[in-house]
Each structure stands twice: as structure tokens, then as C-alpha cells.
Amino acid sequence: MTFHRFTRYAPGAALAGAIQLALLAGPAVVTGHAAVDPLTTWCELYLGQSKGEVMAAMGDPGGHQADSLIVTVQWMHEGATTAEWNPPGAILFAAFDKDEATIKLLAYDAASGVEGSVRPTGLACDPWRAS
Incomplete structure (x- = not known):
């Protein structure tokens, strides 16, 4: 029992x-x-992904090392918004169209800056993805 x-x-x-x-x-x-390494997370992002998904994966954006890109993106894509993250040694820049779909995922070496076109050390994916 x-x-x-x-x-x-x-x-x-x-x-x-x-x-x-x-x-x-x-x-x-x-x-x-x-x-989790931010560069690993960055490589898992993809073009067309929603802005909300990118923000959830990467966390709160911060930094102003890619400010020169904002003007260019907004000139090329009306209504575009951007976000930037600056983990150690890297500048990670995302752009979203007016419908909040990811249109650019750009990664640069922090020492060279966004004008240097140098990929960050340890990045295992294409540093410049754009639609």
C-alpha cells in the first residue's frame, strides 16, 4: 500500500x-x-533579422566609434536606424531599414577604426555583411 x-x-x-x-x-x-563572446554572437546574426532579435542577442548598444557610418546609412536608406557595440578590440555596427530588418552588419578592429577596413581579431565570420 x-x-x-x-x-x-x-x-x-x-x-x-x-x-x-x-x-x-x-x-x-x-x-x-x-x-558568451560578443564576436561569436555577432557571427550568429544575419541580414533580414529583426532589430528586436539583434538587440536581444547583443544587449544594449553603446559607443560612438562608428558615428561616421550613421550619416552614410541614413543617406542611403531613408528611415534607417543604427546600433553600435564596442566589445574589447572591436567595433560592431548594425543598421536597420524603416521596417526594422537588419540591412548591414559591419565589424571593425577598434585600433584601426571604421575607416581602416580591418577585421577584428577573433572574428570567425565575414566582417562586412550588407544587403
Whole structure:
């Protein structure tokens, strides 16, 4: 009879345990994601991807090392918006059309700047992707 009671309540206990484990593991998972190399994340982005998806993957933009590109992008694409990230050694620049689809993903070496056309060290994908 004791075994019957155990098997009767086991699925509920397993669910409760899984929920507790998920609650405990939650912060560790977020910390692990934040530790991913930004250049690896950058290479996983693609043209046509939504601005929201890019922002979610890369985090909050910041930096002004690619300001000269903003004028050019806005001149070429009416209603375009841009974002920039500056992880160590790199300048990462994204441009989005008026419908918030990614139209440019440009990566430069921070020491050379955006005029230098030098890819950042450690970048495993094409540094200049544009539609």
C-alpha cells in the first residue's frame, strides 16, 4: 500500500522538484549567456533579422566609434536606424531599414577604426555583411 501511495504522488513530486531546480538554475543560465563572446554572437546574426532579435542577442548598444557610418546609412536608406557595440578590440555596427530588418552588419578592429577596413581579431565570420 505504501508503494501505491508513492507511485500515485511521484509525478507531482517530480514536477515540484523540476520547478525548484529551474528556479535555482535560472540565474546561472542567464549569467552563462551573458558570458558568451560578443564576436561569436555577432557571427550568429544575419541580414533580414529583426532589430528586436539583434538587440536581444547583443544587449544594449553603446559607443560612438562608428558615428561616421550613421550619416552614410541614413543617406542611403531613408528611415534607417543604427546600433553600435564596442566589445574589447572591436567595433560592431548594425543598421536597420524603416521596417526594422537588419540591412548591414559591419565589424571593425577598434585600433584601426571604421575607416581602416580591418577585421577584428577573433572574428570567425565575414566582417562586412550588407544587403
